[in-house]
Structures are given as C-alpha cells and as structure tokens.
Amino acid sequence: MKRLFLVLLAAEVFFFSGCTVKYKFSGAIISPLAKTFGVIYFQNRAPLVQPGLSQYITDAIIDKCKTQTSLKYINGTGDVNFEGEISDYNTRPLTVAADARAAMNRFTISVKVKFTNAIEPDYSFEQTFSRYEDYDSNFDLSSVEKELSDKIIEMIVEDIFNKAFVNW
Numbered sequence: 001m002k003r004l005f006l007v008l009l010a011a012e013v014f015f016f017s018g019c020t021v022k023y024k025f026s027g028a029i030i031s032p033l034a035k036t037f038g039v040i041y042f043q044n045r046a047p048l049v050q051p052g053l054s055q056y057i058t059d060a061i062i063d064k065c066k067t068q069t070s071l072k073y074i075n076g077t078g079d080v081n082f083e084g085e086i087s088d089y090n091t092r093p094l095t096v097a098a099d100a101r102a103a104m105n106r107f108t109i110s111v112k113v114k115f116t117n118a119i120e121p122d123y124s125f126e127q128t129f130s131r132y133e134d135y136d137s138n139f140d141l142s143s144v145e146k147e148l149s150d151k152i153i154e155m156i157v158e159d160i161f162n163k164a165f166v167n168w
Helices: 002-017 053-068 141-166
Strands: 036-039 080-096 102-117 125-136
Touching: 036 053, 053 080, 053 141, 080 125, 080 141, 102 141, 125 141
Parallel strands: 036 080
Antiparallel strands: 080 102, 102 125
C-alpha cells in the first residue's frame, strides 16, 4: 500500500511539473513567463469630470495586481499592460414618484480599458466596464458620491482584473 502511494505521488509530481500555467489562490491564471505589469495613467474623458478619479482608478488597478498576482509593477511597458480612460461619470433619475420627482437616482461610472498581454496575445482585449449604484433622490449626489464611487470602482477594478487574469 505504501509503495502504491509513493508511485502515485511520484507520478503526480512528474505530471504536474510540466504544466505551463501558474495558478494563484486569487483565481488568476498567469503564464509563468509573465513577470511584470504596467499601468498607464487612466485619463478622465467623461463629460462630468471628478478631480482625483483618474489617479484613484489607476492606483486601484496597480494595487489589485500587486496584491493578487506575483507580477512586479514597473513604470512603463511590462509583460502585461493596462491603459484606458474614464468614459462616463453621471447620475440620472431612475424612478419617478407620484409628484413627478425622481424617487431614485442611478450613479454610473464607465471605464474603457485596453489590456495588452505580450506573452499571450490572445488574452489581450479592449472593453468598456460599467457599474452603477442607485441612491435615494432625497440625497444630493455630493453627500453620497464618495461612498458610491468607492463601491463602483471596487467592482469595476474586480471586473477588469477578472477579464485580464481569470479569463471569464
């Protein structure tokens, strides 16, 4: 029985040592040939510009990649690269109350991303990621904007990361 266990263990080690895909607990699948990543500053091209949002999104992508992968961040072009722009930042009425006033508003942020994978070009993409949060129209956007922006950006960065590394 002990011999069978050792043979199976040796076979497993031999079989899995030839794999070329690296798996992480985050769910990320990254080629072992990829060592670095770069993020080009995300410009704010939305009709309504929120100061500081560009830096916040850029930093959030860098932080996500640093904490969820073993890739090293470099200033410049890496083995995988993110670039893009904030394409929309708005609030709109969602539902109307009986008095013809908005009862709920929808706050939306959209980010256009170009992801380039120099190691595995088939995983490169260009896509717009958009998320929203609804809020009661009794609140002014400025009173809920920071909290809603943080939630939305966290979801968008998660979506970008998943598209780039989890390949969904």
